[in-house]
Amino acid sequence: ITVRDALNSALDEEMSADPSVFLMGEEVGEYQGAYKITKGLLDKYGPDRVLDTPITEAGFTGIGVGAAYQGLRPVIEFMTFNFSMQAIDHIINSAAKSNYMSAGQINVPIVFRGPNGAAAGVGAQHSQCYAAWFAHVPGLKVLAPYSSEDARGLLKAAIRDPDPVVFLENELLYGESFPVSDEVLDSSFALPIGKAKIEREGKDVTITAFSKMVGYALQAAEILSKEGISAEVINLRSIRPLDRAAINASVRKTNRLVTLEEGFPQHGVGAEICMSVVEESFEYLDAPIERIAGADVPMPYAANLERLAVPQIEDIVRAARRACYRALPMTATA
C-alpha cells in the first residue's frame, strides 16, 4: 500500500477505536487533506471530529493542546512543518513541558503531524527539516516513518501514546508503495516508539538514516555491495528517543559509520548520533564518523542548485567509501 493509504487507514482505525481522537488542521476536512492524507474522514466522522481550521497555527495548536489537557486526543496537522514555527511555543512550552512542570498532573496526549523536509522546487521557506529542533526537547517524542509499515505502525503508536508526539512525514514518500504483511494491516498493529529497524544487514559500514533518506541509503547500499562493501542500513524510525543501543550495536559490528539526513548539518541528528557513538563505542571505531546532510544554505529553487543542496545517492556512496578507506570505486573481490 502507499504511505498515503497507510496514514489514512491508521487515522481511520484509531478514530474508530477511540472517540476522543479528533483531527484538526487546514483543509483536513472538505478539501480531503492538502495531500489527501485525511481523505474520506470528514464524511465518515463528521465535522465535530474532523475540523477545518482557519489559517491560524498558533491559535489552533493552542486549542489542540488545551483539549489534550482535558484528556481528548487531538491529531493536529501542519500543512508542512515549516508552519509549525508559528505554533512552536505551544508545542514546546504548552505541550512538551506540561507533564514535568505539573509533576504528572497534566499530560498531553497529542500528535502533531505533517510533511517535513524538502519537497521538490518549493524553495527556502517550504523545505526545512525540523527533526533536530524538536528532538532537542525533553518531553517530546519525535517519529519519522519511512515505509508504509512505519507509517501505519508509528502513527497508531503516536495516537495511543499519552505524551506529545511530533510525527514527521515526507511529501515525496506519500505516493510510494511498499509491500505490507497481514499483521501490519491488522487494526491493532503498532510499532514500539524508540526502536530503530535494520533495513538491510551488513558488516562493513553502518549507515543511519530516517524518512526519505532511508530509501537513498538502501540504493547506496546496493551500489556499494557491487564494490564489495557490505553496508548495514538503519532506519531510525524514532529520532527522540533515539535508539542508541541499536546504533551502537551496529557500529560495534561494522566499526564504521555514516550518518545521513536531509536537514541542515550544524547541530543536526547526525551530530548527536556521532557523539553518542564516540561516548559509547569509541574503541570500536576503525575510521572517523562520516556525516552526510543537506547543504548549509537555505534551499535554493533552481533545479541544479537544489540538487546540490540535498544529499544524493552518490554522496552517500562516496562517504561510505571514505569510511572504508577506499577513495576510488573498486570491483568486488571474490
Added chain:
Amino acid sequence: SPPSAPVPRHRIPQIPLNPARASRASPAMAAAILRRLSPAAAQRAPPRLLPPTLARGVSDSTEPLTVETSVPFTSHIVDPPSRDVSTTPRELAAAFRDMALMRRAEIAADSLYKAKLIRGFCHLYDGQEAVAVGMEAAITRRDAIITAYRDHCLYLARGGDLVAAFAELMGRVDGCSRGKGGSMHFYKKDANFYGGHGIVGAQVPLGCGLAFAQRYRKEGTVTFDLYGDGAANQGQLFEALNMAALWKLPVILVCENNHYGMGTAEWKASKSPAYYKRGDYVPGLKVDGMDFLAVKQACKFAKEHVLENGPIILEMDTYRYHGHSMSDPGSTYRTRDEIAGIRQERDPIERVRKLLLTHDLATAQELKDMEKEIRKEVDTAIAKAKESPMPDTSELFKNVYVNDCGLESFGVDRKVVRTVLP
C-alpha cells in the same frame, strides 16, 4: 510513573458552592462531600480555606439579600445583567474570609521572597482577590479555569492547599507540583484548574481548547480563560477567539485589566484599551473587578451566555498593589498616590467588610478576629511548608514522559549521571 487514574467525567457530581466552607460543617462532613467529588481528593485532607469554627458570631444565614454593584455594567453588543445582585450573609462572610486569606498569603509570600526562600519569579495578586473569589461564587468545580503566572490565588480559590502552595513556592517536594513547577506553574486538575502558564497569552488558546473538550463531550460546563491587559494584544488571542466564535465554544475570556502590562500602562500598549470591545463580533462586558458581587454577577451571566451563544469577553477593572513581580517595586511607572488612592477607595476586602457591617452581619471586632485567625493559619501553613524537604534527586528525571518506555536520560555529565526513566 503512571499518573493516578483520570477521574471519569460522568461521575463528578454537580457540587454546590464550596461545601467545605459551610460554617457549621465539620471537617468530617467536608471530607465526605469531597469523596463524592473525586477519589483522589478524598485521600487528602479536605482543602479548607479556614477552620469552620471561626464563623460563630458572624452571620451564617442563607436568607437572600440584594446589593447593588458599585457601578452598572457597560456592555458591547449584548444586554448587560442587572446591577442588583442576589447574595446571602453566608456568601458575603465566606467571600471576606477567602479574600482576606488570599491577601495574607500573598503578603506572606512577599516576605518569604525577600528572605530568599522563594526564588526566581513571584507575581502577586493582592488587590485582585475579588476576581478569583467572585468567579468561584458563580461557578462549579466542573467548570474549568486557566490563567497565566499570577496564579497563587486562583489555585487557592479552586480548593488548593495552603501548605502545598507555600511548599511549591519554596521548591519543596510537598508542593502542588512537587517543587518542579514553581510560582508560575500551579495546577489542580481534580478541580479543573489548568494552571499556571509563563508565556504571556499562550493560556488563551489553551483555555479555548479546554472549552473545546467540554463541548466535544457535551458536558454543559464552561471555561474561564484569564489573561491580562498586557496579553490582550496577542495575536494568538484573536486566532483562538475567532475559532471559539466559529465553533461556539463555551469559553469566557476574562481580561484582568490591572492597567499595567509589567511596566507599560494600558494606553501606551493598546490603541484601544476598551478590552471588552476588542472581541469585535464577540460580545463583552466591563465589570468593576474590585467588587466581589459585580464579578459574581458577571460570571454567572457569562456562564449562561456562552452555553447558548459561544464566547464572551469579561473585562475586570482591577488593580494590583504590588509591582508586576517581586523584582518590580511598582513605582517607576505609577505614583504612590494612585496606589494608595485605589486602596482607599476600591479595596475589595474593605468593600465586603463595609457590607457586612452595614447590614449588621458581623461586628468590626469579629471581622478583626477572623483576620487574626487567618494570619495564624497562614503562619502555620508556612511553618509546615518549611518542614517539607527539597525533592529527592530522583525527581529530576520523573514525569518527563508518562509513557517512559525504558527511555534513557542523562545528567550534565552522562558518564556520571545516566538513568533509565522511571
